[in-house]
Each structure stands twice: as structure tokens, then as C-alpha cells.
Amino acid sequence: MDTIKIPQSSDDPQYILIYPWPDLVPMVAAAVIGIAIEQVTLCLLATIVLLGRYQRFRDGKPKMFVPHWLYGKGIGMPRGHTIPEPMDKVFLP
Template sequence: MKPIEIPRRVDEPPHLLLWSMDEFLPIGLGLVFGIMLASVPICLGIGLVIAHVYKRFRDQFPDGYLLHLLYRYGFVNLFARSRTLMNPFARIFYS
């Protein structure tokens, strides 16, 4: 069994028990939707599968890769408070 690392720095994502919040979110949402739809085992299973796939994706790439993908395709720029972010669709930058 692989030991679980507990965060030691301020910039690490928040944890809930042994899981990081981004791993626990699909499971929690599956549980909530399962309660609302009266099919807890099915929705919880879907949440577990999504969490497993996301964890395998996250472990293959460096930290913050998913945020970089979201920024590249323009999703993070929608929530920016300032206009200092570069256009994620620009591929050539001139100084």
C-alpha cells in the first residue's frame, strides 16, 4: 500500500480526511445527486469512477496541469478579476 502524503505547505490543496478536495468532490457530488434522485448506489459508483479517472489523469501530469488546460481553452479567463491575463488563444507573442 502506498503511503498517503499529508500536506506540509501552505500552497497545497485542502484535504478532507485522507483525500484532497479535488478527489473528494466527484464522490460527494455523486452522493448528493444520488440522494436527490433516490439512486444512491448508482450515482455514488459514478462518482467513484470519475474520481478514479481524474486521479489517474492528475498523477500523469505536473501540478496545476488541469488549470493550465482550462486557462488555455478560455475557461479560467472568464472568472478573472483583472484584464492583465493574456489571451489563451494567442499562440504568437511579440514583445
């Protein structure tokens, strides 16, 4: 078993039990969806495979790469009124 690194700053993900929350949330969501459609094993296995691929992708990229990439594609969800929409080409004062 790997040692758990204690977060040194507020930017590091919070741990729930022994898992960081970005890894635990999809597992819980897959369990809930699996219970709803009566295919828990299939949903959890698919989530484990997708999480493994996502972790490999995430480890090779800088922090906040995925949210910035999504924002650039127009999928991002800005949290303030001063953040312009990513697809706006003309800015009016």
C-alpha cells in the same frame, strides 16, 4: 492502507478526514445529486470510476495542468481584472 503524506507547502491540497479535498468534493456532490434523483448507488459508482480515471490522468501531469489547459481552451475562470481573456487576439492598452 497507504501512508498519508502531510502537506509540506501551502500548494498541497488540504485533507478532510483521510481524503484530499479535490477527491472528496466530487463524491459529496454525487451523493447529493444521487439523493435528489433517487439513484445514490449509481451516482457514487460512476463518480468512483471517473475519479479513478482522473487520478491516473492527474498523476501523469504536472501541477496545475488541468486549470491551464481549460484556460487555454477558453473555459478558465480568471480571478483578476488584469488577466486577459484566453481567446482575445488583440490587446488594447
